[in-house]
Amino acid sequence: MKEEKIQTLHPQPGKTNKNISLGKYTVIKENILLILKDSEPTHTELMENLYSRLKDTFEGGVQWYGETVKLDLEARKMIERTKIKPEKYKLIATGASR
Template sequence: MKDEYIQTLHPIEGKTNKRISLKKYEIIKDNILSILAESELTHTELMEELYSRVKDNFDGGVQWYGETVKLDLEARRIIKRTGKKPEKYKII
């Protein structure tokens, strides 16, 4: 059976994001949303927490997939940046 893929979006108009495995997308998305449901985090904090949660059971670069999916979630208006310093992410 062939893997399914998703074309991810980018929050900056005119930029394109990557086409990635739907299975990997779902794993990273679920973890990002779970993390942000607990608290607002900076980019570094979010990526470190994501890495600590999935590193042992994820095949691929956690930080790369994390960034790609985070941008997609921003473009889909599921998460957003707080606009304050330090910049943090939260669920809309």
């Protein structure tokens, strides 16, 4: 049986992102959202936290998949970069949930 894939999006118009395993996408997405639920990390902090959570159980490059999924979540307006330097990442508030 063929592995299910997802075509990820890119936040910059005109750029395309990667077609990756849906299973790997889901694991990375869930962990990024968990990290951002309680913090607003810089890019480096986000990737380091993601790596430390998944390095022993994830098959593949955690940071490569992390970057691909992070860009997809930005394009889908689920997370955003702050406008101040250094840039930090945060969840986008939706309706009454915040």
